[in-house]
Amino acid sequence: MRRLRQDRPPTVQELLASGDRSFSFEFFPPKTDKGALNLWRTIRELESLQPTFVSVTYGAGGGTRDTTVDIVERIATDTTLTPVAHFTAVNHSQAELRHLIGRFAAAGVRNVLALRGDPPGDPMGEWVKHPDGVEYASDLVRMIRSYGDFCVGVAAFPYKHPRSPDIESDTRYFIEKCRAGADYAITQMFFRAEDYFRLRDRVEAAGCDVPILPGIMPVTQLSTIERSEQLSGAPFPPEVRARFEAVADDPEAVRRLGVEHAAEVCRELLEQDAPGIHFITFNKSTATREVYGLLDAASYGGRGSAPPMTA
Numbered sequence: 001m002r003r004l005r006q007d008r009p010p011t012v013q014e015l016l017a018s019g020d021r022s023f024s025f026e027f028f029p030p031k032t033d034k035g036a037l038n039l040w041r042t043i044r045e046l047e048s049l050q051p052t053f054v055s056v057t058y059g060a061g062g063g064t065r066d067t068t069v070d071i072v073e074r075i076a077t078d079t080t081l082t083p084v085a086h087f088t089a090v091n092h093s094q095a096e097l098r099h100l101i102g103r104f105a106a107a108g109v110r111n112v113l114a115l116r117g118d119p120p121g122d123p124m125g126e127w128v129k130h131p132d133g134v135e136y137a138s139d140l141v142r143m144i145r146s147y148g149d150f151c152v153g154v155a156a157f158p159y160k161h162p163r164s165p166d167i168e169s170d171t172r173y174f175i176e177k178c179r180a181g182a183d184y185a186i187t188q189m190f191f192r193a194e195d196y197f198r199l200r201d202r203v204e205a206a207g208c209d210v211p212i213l214p215g216i217m218p219v220t221q222l223s224t225i226e227r228s229e230q231l232s233g234a235p236f237p238p239e240v241r242a243r244f245e246a247v248a249d250d251p252e253a254v255r256r257l258g259v260e261h262a263a264e265v266c267r268e269l270l271e272q273d274a275p276g277i278h279f280i281t282f283n284k285s286t287a288t289r290e291v292y293g294l295l296d297a298a299s300y301g302g303r304g305s306a307p308p309m310t311a
Helices: 012-016 033-047 065-078 094-106 137-146 167-179 193-205 223-232 238-245 251-271 286-295
Strands: 022-027 054-056 083-088 111-115 151-156 184-187 276-280
Touching: 012 022, 012 151, 012 184, 022 033, 033 286, 054 065, 065 083, 065 094, 083 094, 083 137, 094 137, 111 137, 137 151, 137 167, 151 167, 167 184, 167 193, 193 251, 238 251, 251 276, 251 286, 276 286
Parallel strands: 022 054, 022 276, 054 083, 083 111, 111 151, 151 184
Antiparallel strands: none
């Protein structure tokens, strides 16, 4: 196992190469004071699991840019966690992008997830490049790498990106991001392990060995299914939907099934050598900690173990 340097925070690339499976969590910037209190309570609850890293998303159109940066800076300075800042190109000039890179560097944040981003108002609307911005995520990766000692991640799409015409072109675009300097990738959410394996196989067949972390979100209520389709741009698997519809009249049964199903998918992924699991939390810790507890992450080489549920 390679020893990490102690004079600076580790990068995600170093953590993934350390020999342990990665277990990480994703948060989003809250819109209200109550939401902010809930976010920091969730962060503190999940901190005890000693995750590999935590990431903070970036609102469509850069709408939460300052909040995202503030949260990432606070995580870096006030917690023991390694933060990853989502970073998008949409609606930003290159000068604004350079300013943000400088803010992260000043706060000691060295891990960034580079995304082209969705148009504000309509994620599926036409993407229009800022007149002085960058066109593609691969351009953003190159830009970030050129301005400092950053570890850069990118997105991967098990079902293909909604704007990609087909799987082949989507794979080609992903490879371009990796060749631009990406160190790792995190997938959009999915609900069948086989969809991740197909993605991994086609990327490996193209000669790319960048580690791809699967993004998992427990389904705790039926409305999550429709929401996930809007967020991921992919249909919810019909055989999985049928399992949830069979208990649709019992909200607690839906929640239990969601936790059990997420744990099933995670086990299959880890048993087939996925480098870890990236949990999409929606700023709630309980279901995620339950899934983590069912996994017995330590048995897969995880860094921590799940404490008793308190919320």
